[in-house]
Amino acid sequence: MALDMRTLCERCGTAELPPDAAARICSYECTFCVACGDAMHDTCPNCGGELVARPRRRTAGAA
Numbered sequence: 001m002a003l004d005m006r007t008l009c010e011r012c013g014t015a016e017l018p019p020d021a022a023a024r025i026c027s028y029e030c031t032f033c034v035a036c037g038d039a040m041h042d043t044c045p046n047c048g049g050e051l052v053a054r055p056r057r058r059t060a061g062a063a
Contacts, residue, residue, distance in 0.1 A: 004029050005057060011036040011045070019057035026051055 006029070009015040015033035017023045024037030026044035032051060042051040 003055065005054075006031040009033040009036050011040070021056070023054040024051040025054040 003025075005017075005019045007017050009017060009023075009032050010030055011032050012035075015035070017031060017033060022034050024032045024034060024042065026047055026049040028044070028047055028049065030044050030046045030051075031054065032040070032044075037051045040051065043049070044051055
């Protein structure tokens, strides 16, 4: 099963998060931009879990 690479921050909604961008996720794949993750002290507001760096995927055309 592949990781759901969500493209918007669930807190501010304005940060665009393409698959190769830095982002924070919890074990339920809630997704936040780095600034919001820092502001929430790396704790997911939805489940209370730890927010960690989301792995990055290469975008199409990247070598």
